Amino acid sequence: MTFISLMRPASVGALLAATVLAVAPAAHAQAANNGGWFVPKAAHPDAPAAARPAPRRSVPMAEAPVEDEQAAPNAQQAPPVLPLPPIPNPPTVAKGAAPPAAVIGVINVQAVMQMSSAAQEIQQVLGARRDKLAQAVQREEGAWRGEQQKLQSEARSLTADQIQLRERHLQERRAKDQRDFGNQARIVQEAAQVAFHQIERELEQGNGIIAAVAGAHNMNLVLHAEQVVLHVGEQDITEEVANQLNKTLPHVFIPDEGVDPEQLAKSGKMPTTADEQRAPQGPEQAAPASAPAQPESVLRQHH
Secondary structure, three states: OOOOOOOOOOOHHHHHHHHHHOOOHHHHHHHOOOOOOOOOOOOOOOOOOOOOOOOOOOOOHHHHOOHHHOOOOOOHHOOOOOOOOOOOOOOOOOOOOOOOOOOOOOHHHHHHHHHHHHHHHHHHHHHHHHHHHHHHHHHHHHHHHHHHHHHHHHHOOHHHHHHHHHHHHHHHHHHHHEEEEEEHHHHHHHHHHHHHHHHHHHHHOOOOHHHHHHHOOOOOOOEEEEHHOOOOOHHHHHHHHHHHHHHHHOOOOOOOOOOOOHHHHHHHOOOOOOEEEOOOOHHOOOOHHHOOOOOOOOOOOOO
């Protein structure tokens, strides 16, 4: 049996995260450009500048207190020796068979993601949602600031109670924007996680594509490309993995716009790319009734 060990400092999921659209971060960046007032947990005030230490007055040697001369030897004393509890001796381990010689493969996961049609689909679909959210944030912020300026210009003709009431309405509107836009950013972010996690599982699971491709070449050790200083071309399985990924998982399930992935997961009705069949395009393409349903890796196709 061939054992595939994907040696890495971090999981494939961590590398996939580097390719995920900056969905919520994009909204946070928008907040940073506009004062950072609408996204929860992102509108933290800048940390106060570190207080500069007061200049230390130099003390002449003649003015140094005598206690400092006596404290210097004490500061160099060795720490006390603390008692340690006894520990059991390890058992003798019987010698076993030596492992097989390493047959090494190399993979660049980021390059796989760049060649993945499913990953490109995720970026296209969720990128559009991200841009739409950023535009909505910009419009609402402009409207909010317009109301604020209008209040300032009309302040002389209003009573104190009227000013206080309108200020309270502006504050409530601002708080509502923080909740609404923050929640929408979270939904887009979690939709990206759901989508990319499907690719991660397809690559990394026990009988996943990386294991299959490596096994086809009798490789029993696969390293990330950034861990390898030198290798030969025949050891690189990046392109072959990407081709197999596009055949097996050309598309992924992406939650519909506005659908909360957390609520979808709690409902127990989270679709998967492994248990549903792509809808036929026409009557002539429908499978015969007697034919057994074959699992498809595609839930939907975005045109």
